[in-house]
Amino acid sequence: MNLELPLIAFILATALATAVLRDVLAAIIAFATYSLGIAVVWVVLQAPDVGLTEAAVGAGVTTVLFLLTIAKTVRPSGDRVLERLDVPALGVTVLIVAVLATTLGALPEIGAADTTVITSDVTQYYLEHAYKEAGVKNAVTAVLAAYRGFDTLGEAVVVYSAGVGLLVVLGKEVFA
Amino acid sequence: MSESTSEADLEAAETADDLQSYVESPIIMATVRVVSPFVFTYGLYLMFHGADSSGGGFQGGVVVATVMLMLGIAFGIDPLREWVGEATLVLVVAGGVAAFVAIGVGTVVAGGGFLDYSAYGIHHASKYGIEVVELFIGVIVAGTITGLFFAIDAGKDGGDNE
Structure with a gap:
């Protein structure tokens, strides 16, 4: 359909x-x-x-x-x-x-096999090695939390900073 | 002329009333009572199972936070805030970030690279490391969103109403 x-x-x-x-x-x-x-x-x-x-x-x-x-x-x-x-x-x-x-x-077409993203060496490396090296089946999670763990720490700190920024703007010490 | 003025007054009064009143609805309360444990479990599932299927700490954290949003809408945000406690959310969020950093520093202390989980030397260290990190990401995200919810709601009283 x-x-x-x-x-x-x-x-x-x-x-x-x-x-x-x-x-x-x-x-x-x-x-x-x-x-x-x-x-x-x-x-x-x-x-x-x-x-x-x-x-x-x-x-x-x-x-x-x-x-x-x-x-x-x-x-x-x-x-x-x-x-x-x-x-x-x-x-x-x-x-x-x-x-x-x-x-x-x-x-490209949705799911086309010959796009540069699929054929790129980086993608192929992660798809081949993610399960062996990181031990998880979801390659996205392997890249997110293992290969690029430091980036993800940065992302988590961005979320934290959003909360801190809000408190600073409001001039408060707690969310109330 | 006078009629339109009174209408405008009525409208303003309605808005001011909306600001204060929390509408207690048995339907919403019953629905939230039934649904929220399942939503909470689904959020935890997303965090823990993100390693093997779609999902992860960020998505799971948001879903867990929606439980707090539902509770706030059903039972009133002010009682919920009192129940959670004033400083709890700040401690939870800061604790999540500290735990994430501690895991990363721990691998360096154990002789590996930053967040190189295999340095811990336990069975499936990488898999468990990823899942623990996802859990702390979920804690950070859920705490922050709940905090935003409380902080925006707190703005309804006080300040200027124009």
């Missing part, structure tokens, strides 16, 4: 809804469904690790954080459902999409 076309239609529709809906609550809900669509795209592109992150962070946690944030805002008055069209912004957006679209032809 051809999943791609309905999926792309769904993502375009939810992205458009996020942009044009006037009520912030509705826009947040549309954005969560958009993230869910993107998570499915990652699965179609055979990147389940990224899809899992997108579903948990994009569709789950950020939605809740957004909902908490808009508690301080006021609903816009009036009955209009859609935002007024901002012509300059629309022009810039169309231009960026057009520039990005020119690269589409250079992309």
Whole structure:
């Protein structure tokens, strides 16, 4: 079954809804469904690790954080459902999409065996040696936590720094 | 004219009311009671099983954090914050980073490279090392997201409301 076309239609529709809906609550809900669509795209592109992150962070946690944030805002008055069209912004957006679209032809088929990523020596090295050297079946995890463990420590410290940065900005010592 | 003013007042009052009130819903509370142990287990599964299938510390940590988010939404964020304790989250996150660094330094002390797990010399050292590191990544991520949740919620009272 051809999943791609309905999926792309769904993502375009939810992205458009996020942009044009006037009520912030509705826009947040549309954005969560958009993230869910993107998570499915990652699965179609055979990147389940990224899809899992997108579903948990994009569709789950950020939605809740957004909902908490808009508690301080006021609903816009009036009955209009859609935002007024901002012509300059629309022009810039169309231009960026057009520039990005020119690269589409250079992309390989999904799962093609002859792309440079697959044929590269680095990829082949990890696929051959990951199980023997790191003892885990998921080569992504082997690279993440064993071969590039120092990078991952850096990533974990980035998350930690986000928390510390928030506390510094708020001038607090605890999350309360 | 006067009608539109009163409407605006009503709207403002509603928003101010939204800020304070936490709506106690038996449906949400019952659902969260049933669902949250499974979500928590799934988060731990992602952390531990990330070595052999998709997932890992970052994803598992986020899923574990969503348990805290669900509890906060169902039972009120302020009681949850009191239950967790003021300084606990900061200690948990800092402890996770310290443990990660300690594992890396430990391999250097044992005579290997930084995070070269085989230096520990136990059976399947690399596999267990990766799983322990993933667990601490999960602790850091879950603690930080819960902290962001609490901190953003704490902004609802105080500050300017304009």
